Amino acid sequence: MVYCKIPEYDVCVMVGQSGRLGCFMCSFGDLMETVFYAESTQEMLDHLSAHDKKGDSVPLGLHTQLVQDDLTNFPNNPMTSEPSS
Numbered sequence: 001m002v003y004c005k006i007p008e009y010d011v012c013v014m015v016g017q018s019g020r021l022g023c024f025m026c027s028f029g030d031l032m033e034t035v036f037y038a039e040s041t042q043e044m045l046d047h048l049s050a051h052d053k054k055g056d057s058v059p060l061g062l063h064t065q066l067v068q069d070d071l072t073n074f075p076n077n078p079m080t081s082e083p084s085s
């Protein structure tokens with residue numbers, strides 16, 4: 001599952017070969033570690049808002065999509081969110 005890619009956006013968010021949701025070629029990474037793996041949907045959302053604050057382009061609606069796929073990406077670690085109004 002690919003959510004967004006460089007160069008269309010400044011972030012590359014997808015489920016990698018390991019089956020883990022990550023931010024690949026992450027600009028917050030260093031030479032040794034260029035992938036940020038999220039342990040939960042919320043962690044990825046927090047990570048993406050950090051990109052957003054930095055001025056990176058993050059697709060509109062990605063947050064919603066990640067929340068929708070929460071149970072797919074993190075079946076053992078679902079987020080406990082209140083229904084959005």
Ligand SMILES: [Zn+2]
Nearest residue numbers: 023026027036
């Ligand atoms: Zn990142």
